[in-house]
Amino acid sequence: MDLNLIQAFVDIVEAGNLSEAGRRRGVTRSQVSRQLRELEHQAGAQLLRRTTRRLELTEPGRSLYQHGLRILQEVASAQAEIDSLGKTLRGHVRISVPTGLGDTFLAPLLLEFADRHPGITLRVFFANRVVDLIAAEIDVALKVTSQPPLDHVARDICAIDWQLCAAPAYLARSGPLLAPADLARCQFLCPPYPARRFILTLDRGDQRDEVELSPHLQSEHFPFLMRAVREGHGVGLLPVYAGWEDVREGRLVPVLKEWKPEGLGNRLFIITTPNLHPSMATRALIEFLRQRIPALDVFSGNAAALDPP
Structure with a gap:
């Protein structure tokens, strides 16, 4: 079988339809259709069943798709090995x-x-x-x-530690935070959690504490979350890597430094x-x-x- 036709067939299956497969391959829908017919002729079997809404693999088509993926991976690996010999x-x-x-x-x-x-x-x-x-x-x-x-x-790869921090101006308004329970009176900023209220767990050596909080602002986009914390919108739960430079430069202040909060990972x-x-x-x-x-x-x-x- 022609390896190029096998690649076209794999692209069709992964694209879900002939038009999308053609777009990905940079050819027309009719060209993809002709490649499919030629491969079916070479295989001596129908590989795809065309319905009004989608393409479905036949049993021979499923077998060829699985073997085709492995063949293409082997060819790519072989080419990469050859290239690596030339540095x-x-x-x-x-x-x-x-x-x-x-x-x-x-x-x-x-x-x-x-x-x-x-x-x-x-x-x-x-x-x-x-x-x-x-x-x-x-x-x-x-x-x-x-x-x-x-x-x-x-x-x-490595550990990810989390920290609580806030802008100096926010802490000046909110007053000192001396214990985990004090977080309950703060505006809390954090990555998204499934529930409106959640339990924040903090550890200090062999001591463990939990605080139920209702986040004031949540976002999975850390640059936005960092900006909110820097501008004084509340106490943020952030990975250390996200806020280390702001803490070093004094734009943010660690909160409850002796306590280690649990983050999302x-x-x-x-x-x-x-x-x-x-x-x-x-x-x-x-x-x-x-x-x-x-x-x-x-x-x-x-x-x-x-x-x-």
């Missing part, structure tokens, strides 16, 4: 990064990687809620979570779909990030960088 990595990687972490720390690393490997093209998505990597067409996802998905490959993971033969480009990017991210000051335990002058 030139080639390929395309689609990566998703969290918004706040991506804007502040990961964007410079990705640009550095792109400079190092001009033969690798990147498509970068800034998103916090990528769940299905296959449906989202993502090769690599960085995600802050305490429970990585069990049906994916999760590589533990305590580890950073690199997540991929199970794949025995990832491309050399994907492997290179993963290894680069595994080495560089933990070396950043904000993740390396450099506590001095987090203290105000």
